[in-house]
Amino acid sequence: MTEPCKPVSVQFALVLAALVIMFAACGLAISGWAQSAPPVYAIRGGKVYTLAGPPLENATVVIREGKIAAVGQQVEAPAGAQIIDAKGLEVYPGFFNPVTQIGLTEISQVSATNDVAEVGAYNPELVAATAVNPASAHIPVTRASGITHVVDTPGIGGLDFSGGASVISGQASAIHLSGWTIDEMLVRRTVAIVVNWPTLQTRSFDLSTFTVRQRPFTEVKQEYDKKVNELTDWLERARHYAQAKEKGSPAKFERDLKLEALAPAVKAELPVLVVADRAREIRNAIEFCDAQKLKMILAGGAEAYKVKDLLKAKSIPVILRTTQRLPSNEDDPYDQPFTQPAELVAAGIKIAFASFDTSFARRLPYAAGNAAAYGLAHDEALKSVTLNPAQIFGLADQFGTIEPGKIANLIVTTGDPLELQTDVRYLFIKGQLTSTDNKHRQLYEEYRKRP
Numbered sequence: 001m002t003e004p005c006k007p008v009s010v011q012f013a014l015v016l017a018a019l020v021i022m023f024a025a026c027g028l029a030i031s032g033w034a035q036s037a038p039p040v041y042a043i044r045g046g047k048v049y050t051l052a053g054p055p056l057e058n059a060t061v062v063i064r065e066g067k068i069a070a071v072g073q074q075v076e077a078p079a080g081a082q083i084i085d086a087k088g089l090e091v092y093p094g095f096f097n098p099v100t101q102i103g104l105t106e107i108s109q110v111s112a113t114n115d116v117a118e119v120g121a122y123n124p125e126l127v128a129a130t131a132v133n134p135a136s137a138h139i140p141v142t143r144a145s146g147i148t149h150v151v152d153t154p155g156i157g158g159l160d161f162s163g164g165a166s167v168i169s170g171q172a173s174a175i176h177l178s179g180w181t182i183d184e185m186l187v188r189r190t191v192a193i194v195v196n197w198p199t200l201q202t203r204s205f206d207l208s209t210f211t212v213r214q215r216p217f218t219e220v221k222q223e224y225d226k227k228v229n230e231l232t233d234w235l236e237r238a239r240h241y242a243q244a245k246e247k248g249s250p251a252k253f254e255r256d257l258k259l260e261a262l263a264p265a266v267k268a269e270l271p272v273l274v275v276a277d278r279a280r281e282i283r284n285a286i287e288f289c290d291a292q293k294l295k296m297i298l299a300g301g302a303e304a305y306k307v308k309d310l311l312k313a314k315s316i317p318v319i320l321r322t323t324q325r326l327p328s329n330e331d332d333p334y335d336q337p338f339t340q341p342a343e344l345v346a347a348g349i350k351i352a353f354a355s356f357d358t359s360f361a362r363r364l365p366y367a368a369g370n371a372a373a374y375g376l377a378h379d380e381a382l383k384s385v386t387l388n389p390a391q392i393f394g395l396a397d398q399f400g401t402i403e404p405g406k407i408a409n410l411i412v413t414t415g416d417p418l419e420l421q422t423d424v425r426y427l428f429i430k431g432q433l434t435s436t437d438n439k440h441r442q443l444y445e446e447y448r449k450r451p
Contacts, residue, residue, distance in 0.1 A: 038431060040064045042077035043412060046086025051093060051379075051387050052401040061091060063408040066431035071402050084426055084433075086412050092382070093402055094148025094409035094429070095417070098319050098389035099273070099299050099354035100361050102142060102150050102177070103132035108359070117155035117169060121227075122234055124261040126170035128152040129189055132182050138358050140438035143177040145362040146417050146424045148409035149187060150175060151393060153194055156275050156299070156356060167227055168234065169194045171261065172273060174395060176409070178429040191393045192297060193265045197276040197285045198227040228288065235292055238262035271295040271393070273319075277302035277328065286314055297392055299354070302328040305340045308347040317350040317392045322360065322367040323374075335374060341384070342375035352389040369418030381418060407431070 041063040048059040048071060060075040061068060077083060106113035115131040132152060142150075155169025171190040179185035202220050204213050241259035264270035274285045277300040286307075289296040298304065301318045304311060311318065320341060327336045344351050353368050355361040364385055372381040387400030398407045408431035415422040427434045 038065060039433075040069075040078055040081040041084060041408075041428070041431070041433065042081040043084045043086050043091055043410070043426075044077055046089045046091045046412060048091040048402060049093075049382065050402040051383060052403050059091075061402060061410065063410075063428065063431045066408055068402060068404050068406050068408050068410075070404055082433075084412065086426075089425055090413050090415060090417075091402065092146070092411050092413065092417055093386045093400055094411055094427070095146045095365055095385045096352075096389040096399060097142075097147050097150040097355055097361055097364050097385075098352050098393065099153045099156065099172075099356050100150045101154075101156075101358045102138055102152060102361055103134065103136045103175070104128065104152055104154065105358050106133065106136055106138070117166060121166050122168045122230070122258065123155075123166055123170050124168045124193055124234075124265075125257040126154060127173060127189060128154045128170060129173035129175060129182055129186055132173070132175060132185065134179055134181055134185060137439050138361070139177050140435070141440050142358075142361045143427060143429070143434065144424060144436045144438050144441070145365060146411040146413065146427065147361065147364055148177055148411070148427065148429050149399060150177060150361070151191055151354075151389075153273065153299075155194060155196065167196055167198065167231055168262075169196060174393060176429050178432070178434050187395065187398070188393075190264075190270065191395070192271045192273040193262065195231070195272055195274045197274050197281050198224045198231075199278070199281060200224050228284075231288075232292070234258075234262065235266050235294075239266045242267060265294060266292070268293060268295050271297050273297045273299050275299045279303040279306035282307050283310065286310055286316065290314065300356075302337075304349075305336075305343050308344055308349060311344075312348050317352070317388070318344060319352045319354050319389070319392065320344075320367075321356050322353065322363065323370040324363070324367060338370055338374035341371040341381075342377075345376060345380050350388055350392065352384050352392055354389075365418050366420055369416075369420075372418060378418075 043061040045058055048056040048061060050071060056073055059071060059073045060077060062070040062075060062078060101116050104116045118126055151172050151174050153172045155166045172192045172194055173189055174187035174191045175185040176187060200220055202215050202217055206213050238259045241256060242263040245253060265272050272289065272294045274296055276282045276285050276298065282298060282304060296316050297319065298316055299319045301320055304318050323337045325337050327334060341351055353364060355364050368381040368385045372378050390396040390400035399409060408428050410428040411417065411424050412426035413422050413424055424436055427436050
């Protein structure tokens with residue numbers, strides 16, 4: 001005889017009990033995993049470029065709980081530490097790409113994979129971090145070149161996005177290039193408000209007809225003045241909004257997310273990343289920011305050398321595009337993009353390099369290397385992709401040098417990381433040994449074995 005069926009309520013109770021037991025067991029496992037101490041590492045025997053002093057021969061770097069615990073020639077590896085043999089290798093701070101779109105775009109020609117910009121000219125409330133895709137295939141490719149952290153910048157021009165649509169394109173976010181979720185990747189949600197400074201460009205190229213379009217200067221100037229006046233109005237409204245929020249009655253206060261996002265900038269608590277290339281645009285932007293009492297960072301700066309005295313006088317740092325490009329004007333020296341970094345540094349201006357896109361973010365170190373070949377001191381070239389961008393965005397207490405207490409974003413290389421032939425042998429992000437495997441390497445191995 002078959003066993004009589006149990007009542008539905010009994011079956012439900014049994015299933016519920018099983019689920020409770022299962023989830024409890026999983027909870028214990030997850031809890032135990034979360035509470036387990038992260039590995040302790042000792043990178044031993046390498047030449048350590050701390051960038052806080054002279055290089056240390058045959059030194060040891062100890063990593064504990066995601067941070068640098070000790071560094072020096074007399075440092076001993078702690079008991080139980082995982083040893084990384086760096087004999088014959090070199091140790092550097094991880095590279096910092098301060099203007100990029102990593103994780104915001106995957107395939108530039110497939111709109112569904114792009115979240116670089118939004119509709120509208122003024123979007124200060126938009127935060128880049130909310131749109132980052134942690135599973136982007138570009139992330140492993142980029143970090144294989146030694147880039148461990150970046151600033152994702154919405155709505156700026158680059159190979160992957162033409163830009164120019166928004167005047168205020170949103171908030172730039174600093175992230176690590178490792179993590180399952182954006183919460184795991186996040187360094188700081190907002191490091192700057194991004195402003196694409198209006199241009200006075202009378203000539204443009206029409207992609208639909210492949211012809212050059214010429215517009216009257218009066219028409220272009222009218223549009224320029226309109227945008228600058230609108231930008232002024234937004235900042236004034238944000239200033240009044242901040243005052244009303246601090247002193248007004250909460251019951252009578254109507255929240256405005258756009259003005260709320262701008263408030264830290266008008267109070268100089270948050271820098272404004274101004275994207276401008278031409279000398280006239282840079283001068284206008286500096287005058288504007290000075291009048292509005294904004295803390296300005298110049299991004300782009302193709303003709304920054306023409307206004308270097310003004311930049312120096314106002315203590316404005318410059319984040320340069322890659323050196324591997326053509327000069328801005330047809331009568332410029334052929335090597336102007338390569339020599340400008342050394343010229344700016346000689347003038348006393350802090351510089352950093354950035355890719356301004358995703359596709360060539362992995363080539364960031366070589367931009368600094370090329371500048372070093374054209375007069376930029378090698379130490380300054382290294383700092384331009386490590387310490388300087390950290391200082392520019394107020395993150396130097398976490399990144400940029402190999403010192404105790406800083407986040408352990410490090411690379412161990414076979415030689416000078418600014419050289420194309422150098423390999424990144426080991427890479428650490430937040431003190432975790434991170435794989436350098438990526439799609440490019442996988443495809444290389446696959447087609448290398450092709451019969």
